[in-house]
Amino acid sequence: MENTGVEQLFPRMQLDELLEELQTRLQAVLTARDGVHALLEAVVAIGRDLELDTVLRRIVEAATSLADCRYGAVGVIGSDGELAQFLPVGLSDDEIARIAQWPHGRGILGLLIKEPRVLRLDDISASPESYGFPAGHPPMRGFLGVPIRIRDEVFGNLYLTEKNGDREFDEQDELIVTALATAAGIAIENARLYEDTRRREKWLDASGQITRELLSGLGTRDALQLIAARGREMAGAAVTLVAVPDDDGATMSVAAADGADDMVGTTIDVEGTLTGSVYVSGESVAVNRMTGELGTAPLIERLPAGPVLVMPLGAPERVRGAVLIGKGPGGTPFSGTTARMLQQFTDQAGLVLELADSRRQAEQFGLIDDRARIARDLHDVVIQRLFASAMELSGVVRMVNQPDVARRVERTVDDLDTTIRQIRSTVFALQTSHGDGEGEGFRRRILKISYSAGEQLGFAPSLRLEGALDTDVSDELAEDVLAVVQETLANVVRHARATRVDVVVGIERGGVRVVVADDGAGIGGAERSSGLANLAERAHRRSGTFEVRPGDGGGTVVEWHAPL
Numbered sequence: 001m002e003n004t005g006v007e008q009l010f011p012r013m014q015l016d017e018l019l020e021e022l023q024t025r026l027q028a029v030l031t032a033r034d035g036v037h038a039l040l041e042a043v044v045a046i047g048r049d050l051e052l053d054t055v056l057r058r059i060v061e062a063a064t065s066l067a068d069c070r071y072g073a074v075g076v077i078g079s080d081g082e083l084a085q086f087l088p089v090g091l092s093d094d095e096i097a098r099i100a101q102w103p104h105g106r107g108i109l110g111l112l113i114k115e116p117r118v119l120r121l122d123d124i125s126a127s128p129e130s131y132g133f134p135a136g137h138p139p140m141r142g143f144l145g146v147p148i149r150i151r152d153e154v155f156g157n158l159y160l161t162e163k164n165g166d167r168e169f170d171e172q173d174e175l176i177v178t179a180l181a182t183a184a185g186i187a188i189e190n191a192r193l194y195e196d197t198r199r200r201e202k203w204l205d206a207s208g209q210i211t212r213e214l215l216s217g218l219g220t221r222d223a224l225q226l227i228a229a230r231g232r233e234m235a236g237a238a239v240t241l242v243a244v245p246d247d248d249g250a251t252m253s254v255a256a257a258d259g260a261d262d263m264v265g266t267t268i269d270v271e272g273t274l275t276g277s278v279y280v281s282g283e284s285v286a287v288n289r290m291t292g293e294l295g296t297a298p299l300i301e302r303l304p305a306g307p308v309l310v311m312p313l314g315a316p317e318r319v320r321g322a323v324l325i326g327k328g329p330g331g332t333p334f335s336g337t338t339a340r341m342l343q344q345f346t347d348q349a350g351l352v353l354e355l356a357d358s359r360r361q362a363e364q365f366g367l368i369d370d371r372a373r374i375a376r377d378l379h380d381v382v383i384q385r386l387f388a389s390a391m392e393l394s395g396v397v398r399m400v401n402q403p404d405v406a407r408r409v410e411r412t413v414d415d416l417d418t419t420i421r422q423i424r425s426t427v428f429a430l431q432t433s434h435g436d437g438e439g440e441g442f443r444r445r446i447l448k449i450s451y452s453a454g455e456q457l458g459f460a461p462s463l464r465l466e467g468a469l470d471t472d473v474s475d476e477l478a479e480d481v482l483a484v485v486q487e488t489l490a491n492v493v494r495h496a497r498a499t500r501v502d503v504v505v506g507i508e509r510g511g512v513r514v515v516v517a518d519d520g521a522g523i524g525g526a527e528r529s530s531g532l533a534n535l536a537e538r539a540h541r542r543s544g545t546f547e548v549r550p551g552d553g554g555g556t557v558v559e560w561h562a563p564l
Contacts, residue, residue: 051191051195052188052191052192052195053087055184055187055188055191056074056076056087056188057087057089059074059148059158059180059184059187059188060072060073060074060087060088060089060158061089062180063158063160063177063180063181064089064090064160066173066176066177066180067144067160067163067169067173067176067177068163068164068165068167069142069144069160069161069162069163069164069169070090070161070162070163070164071088071089071090071091071138071140071160071161071162072088072089072090072158072159072160072161073086073087073088073089073158073159074086074087074148074156074157074158074159075087075109075113075156075157075159076155076156076333077113077154077155077156077157083109083113085156085331085333091138095138099134099135099137107129107130107132108121108124108127108129108130108143108145109145109157109159110129111129112145112147112157112159113154113157116147116149116154116157117147118144118145118146118147118174118178119143119144119145119146120143120144120145120169120173120174121142121143121144122141122142122168123141123142124140124141124142124143124161125141140161140162141161141162142161142162142163142167142168142169143159143160143161143169144159144160144161144169144173144174144177145157145158145159145160146158146174146177146178146180146181147181148181148184148185148188149181149182149185150185150188150189150192151185151189155185155188158177158180158181158184160173160177192335192337195338196335196337196338196341199234199235199338199341200341202230202233202234203234203341203342203344203345206230206231206233206234206345207345207348207349209226209230210223210226210227210230210348210349210352211348211352213226220353220357221255221256223349223353224242224244224255224256224321225242225256225258227242227256227313227323227346227349228240228241228242228256228257228258228323229258230345231258231323231325231342231345231346232258232259232325234341234342234345235309235325235327235334235338235342236327237259237325237326237327237328237331238259238303238304238306238326238327238328238331239257239258239259239260239303239304239325239326239328240257240258240259240323240324240325240326241254241256241257241260241263241299241303241323241324242254242255242256242257242313242321242322242323242324243255243268243275243279243299243321243322243323243324244313244320244321245270245279245321246267249270250269250270250271251267251268251269251270252267252268252269252270252275252276252279252321252322253265253266253267253268254266254267254299255321260302260303263299263302266298266299266302268298268299272296273296273297273298273299274287274296274297274300274310275297275299275300275310275322275324276322278310278311278312278322279312279319279321279322280319281312281316282312282314282315282316282317282319283312283316284309284310284311284312284339284343285309285310286307286308286309286310286333286334286339287300287307287308287309287310288307288333299324300324300326303324303326303328304326304328304329305328305329306326306327306328306329306331307326307327307331307333307334308324308325308326308327309324309325309326309334309339309342310322310323310324311323311324311325311342311343311346312346312350313346313349313350313353314346314347314349314350314351314353314354315347315350315351318350318351318354319350320350320353320354323342323346325342378423382423383420383423386416386419386420386423387420389416390413390416390417390420393409393412393413393416394413396409397409397410397413418464421464421466422464441470442469442470442473442478442481442482443465443469443470445478445482446463446465446469446481446482446485446505447463449482449485449486449489450463450485450489450503453489453490453492453493453501456493457492457493457498457501459499459500461489461501461502461503462500462501462502462503463503463505464502464503464504464505464506465505465506466504466505466506466507466508467506467507467508468507469505469506469507469512472507472564473507473512473564474564477512477542477562477564480538480542480562481505481512481514481560481562483534483535483538484514484535484538484560485503485505485514485516487532487534487535488514488516488535488558488560489501489503489516491532492516492518492520495520495521496518496520496521496555496556497520497521498518498519498520498521498555499519499520500518500519501516501517501518502515502516502517502518503515503516504516507564508561509561510563510564511544511561511562511563511564512561512562512564513559513560513561514558514559514560514561515557515558515559515560516557516558517551517555517556517557517558518551518555518556519551519553519554519555520554520555520556521555522550522554522555522556532546532548532558535558535560538560538562539560539561539562542562542563543562543563544560544561544562544563545559545560545561546559546560546561547559547560
């Protein structure tokens, strides 16, 4: 009987062991089933969005959830073989702020870049490749790294650390995360294609807008600002700069900026700088991290840290400047497709600028021809007829016996003489106005002041310009003359209550003479005297003369003269 009991006990123990083993295997199957379900849900989740940054974040979040760990990150490998973007998950903003130095791809991370294969470690610090943690970095022990491939290209790596419950990463974690990385590669490729498609649409739209705006008469400065704005929009960048060469050819200045308005006007040397070398060579340079081999880059150093693309503005044989596009902190490196698209955009923008300049020059030449023709007609026809009429009336005066009639004829002759001088001044202005449309001549600036005063007076002042004002008057003297005309007309507007104003600016007695006469209330109080004192000081500084006197028929006459 005792033997029978022992025999019954052993089969029961073996059955319990078999049941326990079966339960363990069933639990493993359930766990594997749950892992597969979680993996499928993660694959669906990361493929749901087409924004690349959102896809990358979802990949890391899915990996940390599947492997049941605290920290995860994705590192994007740049063209230089180092980490160009590092996106962590599990760290708070305060923890991130305390980290002294962001990963560049050294140590264990660098090993994964050099040898893109699955890497599982129980203790990071025990590995001979360990580089250590920077100051402020939270402690981490276990590690699982899996490369993310897009076809034959290694896009980056998934990094996972600190499995919950102080457990170690196992083979199951490795298999699931590897499968996720395979699906992640497909999702990233789809996101890239989507971004490329959207960027191409923006490129076509931006190129069309710049072409329309420039060929419809948009100024060069406004065109450069438009290039900066649309370039930044196309690249999804933080800032865009457009630098153009200065007149001396040795320096370049930032003519337009989008996202960094304070940098407009910044000047750099062409020789020895990265931006200058791109302008001279006509070849683009992508900068993911500054090194000494790239030379000095004062513009890039003032931009937010992150990938920067420096491109020539225009085709290599007709480069007009350089365009800098910076993505800022955390930005992904410029892919080859994006860089080529942006380069095509700047090439076309430079070509359109050339076409717009050629069109403006053709219009300017046509305008000069029209001015020359009008000047010839005025001189050869109008002035000669007026002069003949004045001569004939001068002869008639001697034949008139009535004094009143004779005086009226003489006044008419004087008016004709004044008209002839005004037309001659206009002829000279037409013959000497050869501006490029970007600046203004001396005569034109005087006309603008006169027109502005006329708007405030309610009537147009009579203006006569005599002599070679645009060619014989220096820029420094012209500024004083403009100030005199401006101040005198301002006094008339504020104080004179005039109904007529005559302005004469001309070359006379080896200098510039300005006469402003009005029929108003006469010289006013202290405010007006203060403005006139300023004009007297300008005349004294130039060894000239200044006089204020009552007009013959009332009002005030201001006369200012300075030697050439």
